[in-house]
Amino acid sequence: NAGVTQTPKFQVLKTGQSMTLQCAQDMNHNSMYWYRQDPGMGLRLIYYSASEGTTDKGEVPNGYNVSRLNKREFSLRLESAAPSQTSVYFCASSEVLAGDTRADTQYFGPGTRLTVL
Amino acid sequence: QKEVEQNSGPLSVPEGAIASLNCTYSDRGSQSFFWYRQYSGKSPELIMFIYSNGDKEDGRFTAQLNKASQYVSLLIRDSQPSDSATYLCAVNKDTGFQKLVFGTGTRLLVSP
Numbered sequence: 001n002a003g004v005t006q007t008p009k010f011q012v013l014k015t016g017q018s019m020t021l022q023c024a025q026d027m028n029h030n031s032m033y034w035y036r037q038d039p040g041m042g043l044r045l046i047y048y049s050a051s052e053g054t055t056d057k058g059e060v061p062n063g064y065n066v067s068r069l070n071k072r073e074f075s076l077r078l079e080s081a082a083p084s085q086t087s088v089y090f091c092a093s094s095e096v097l098a099g100d101t102r103a104d105t106q107y108f109g110p111g112t113r114l115t116v117l
Numbered sequence: 118q119k120e121v122e123q124n125s126g127p128l129s130v131p132e133g134a135i136a137s138l139n140c141t142y143s144d145r146g147s148q149s150f151f152w153y154r155q156y157s158g159k160s161p162e163l164i165m166f167i168y169s170n171g172d173k174e175d176g177r178f179t180a181q182l183n184k185a186s187q188y189v190s191l192l193i194r195d196s197q198p199s200d201s202a203t204y205l206c207a208v209n210k211d212t213g214f215q216k217l218v219f220g221t222g223t224r225l226l227v228s229p
Contacts, residue, residue: 042221104215108160
């Protein structure tokens with residue numbers, strides 16, 4: 001049981017290049033999330049998917065697109081990378097504990113460290 | 118005003134002491150509250166959550182919630198050097214689905 005996996009672990013892009021960050025979970029969770037973490041800003045939600053087939057914008061969606069490929073996989077795409085997108089990107093998935101949505105618990109992947117030059 | 122506020126620290130405590138980490142939130146409709154621990158260069162991992170006023174204990178950790186004061190705290194008893202990390206407070210406003218708003222975290226340093 002690997003939990004939440006992300007690829008790649010590190011990536012360096014030039015301004016204007018595109019790339020897709022991959023995320024997969026093997027916990028049979030319905031909900032998946034993409035965050036970015038920047039110094040002094042904390043974790044900020046980019047996009048989320050409440051269930052297979054649905055995606056919604058979070059707090060900072062500009063410059064990103066997502067695809068919920070199936071229940072396991074949720075990818076994040078940067079179409080034209082900018083230096084402002086230099087960050088650490090975390091994928092997470094969540095389950096509901098004991099049938100109570102207040103106790104919905106998110107599990108995070110190891111992160112992708114992205115640098116845009 | 119930030120939705121979730123934490124003192125960035127560092128909070129320094131000696132080994133064996135009680136570490137007290139605090140968090141305030143602005144939305145009175147917030148339903149549940151989470152504490153995550155994040156070691157340097159690693160991903161956040163859940164310590165515990167709380168959604169009822171009062172205290173909730175789990176081993177050396179106690180979460181305290183006061184909705185009237187919009188305040189949640191985490192106490193770590195018998196602090197160990199391995200507890201040195203950044204502690205993130207997160208708040209969920211939506212009872213139907215979990216969309217967390219995170220604070221920027223408090224860095225805890227436990228000295229031997």
